[in-house]
Amino acid sequence: MSTRWYPIYQRGNPQLRVFLPNFWMKLIKPFPTQQPNIVQFECSMEMTKHDIRNYLEKIYKVPVVDVRTKITLGKFRRDYGKGYIIKEDDAKHAFITLPKSMKFEFPDLFESSKDEEEENMKSLDEAKKSYKTYIDRNKDRPDVPSWFSI
Template sequence: MSTRWYPIYQRGNPQLRVFLPNFWMKLVRPRPKQQPNMVQFQCSMEMTKTDIKNYLEKIYKVPVIEVRTKILLGRFRRDYGKGYIVKDDDEKHAFVTLPKSMQFEFPNIFENAKDEEEESMKSLDEAKKSYKNYIDRNKDRPDVPSWFSI
């Protein structure tokens, strides 16, 4: 939770202020059988349904039809070092319904991983070839150190 407080209201000639929200939202990978116009977020516990709707509409300009929230209780577990029971923090999940014309697709951040893998394989093959050339060049001189070459 943020430690910021909302500024106190001042009558008369108030100073210009920037109101930063104490709220946060995190996009969560959707469950497998979810409608294409549904988006799932993990948000701060203090947010209400109207806060979530206004947050998405005003800041990100996303049209929102409906918001449903669900609070997931934290897990109880035994602390290994001390031996006493610890409870994890609760989480609030928001399920946001978009208009039927909009479809949300979770972003694939690993789309360039295949290209990078191919490049690394090429560089590995080049390194193998250069090492083989080095071995072939020095095969007749086994007693000469590797750092000494003509």
């Protein structure tokens, strides 16, 4: 389903048109942890449960058991400069139930290994040492700016 208007078909040269859907889905990490076979998405307000199911099954080939949707109200806040009230956009959340045999774990994007942590500590120690030598070199010249170093 698309709400875009496309030019009328004309005979002749190949048609230079690409049909793109207006739908989008964004994976969200749920705040209260869900069961391992439930995945949460934020999706376009125009999407229905059937659209969400078809989107996941046809494009990503994910077997879907159940789809539940919820529309959350956008937050109200006051603009500090002008003083009027602003309402953020509403959002539609889809809770997708996968088969019991499938488990989804939200990827840990900021997972760092111990090797990286040790490397970061070494570079931090080197930076501290170089700063210490810089301070010791210029401590007898308080009237000279720090950028003017020998």
